[in-house]
Amino acid sequence: MAKVLKSLSLKTKKADAAADIDLINQFSVKKLSPEEVYCFSVAMCDNDIDRETERFTNKTLDALAPMFVGKTVISDHSWRSGNQIGRIYDTFVQRAAEQTQAGDPLRQLIGKVYMLNNEDNKAIIDAIEAGILKEVSVGVSIKSRTCSLCGERMHINWSSWKMECEKHHILGETYPDEGFCFLNLDDPSDAYELSFVAVPAQRNAGVTKAVNDPDVDEAFDTLLSCPDLSEHRRFGELLKHMQQSSMQAVDREARKKILEENDNIIKIFKKENI
């Protein structure tokens, strides 16, 4: 199963802390007053085709909405302590006026977030209000990635380094009779985090895969059987990814702890609402 990170330009709107304080207090350890919190709504992700030529389907957005309630907001996808800056207390999907590149009505998954209105968070609140933070991105787990043209599973062709489906539609190509080929992301199994990103993520930088992914196993087999990679045009990129993977070990450990904490908080929340 692939964990996917998806970015979106930051669009926030201040929310009414007084009106939402009861919702917020469902997730806080001590009872908070409206003056103690800063809260806002943010478009977390949508159903448009993104720069990785993928999109969340409408069904996926609807399924993700409840999965994000109670989840953590971090900065720059770093789970280390101090980077956990807020919590999502409500979510909904809304129809926007625009259309997607595929010609469908644009739908956005909106998250309402609260942060403690204190000195520690002052810099980030100022950055949100001043528009310095450029992007948000979500980390979710997706079971199905299929071709938009035929619905077949897509995988990397390790000879061409391109994504293609069983019927050989190639991701990003336009076919005269069938149209533009992109990936549909379906069947989400979990939502992990919303992250504020100060610098827009590089193309392809955000997509990671679980260790037991068959595509990754296949990639390792290919790498291990190849006598000389130094001339390969993407060798430098591969090295960079390998370095990043090992550097992220500390983050992964911190993230595991926070996700366990989240599970406990969400369990308490659900019991209170039975």
Ligand SMILES: [Zn+2]
């Ligand atoms: Zn196809």
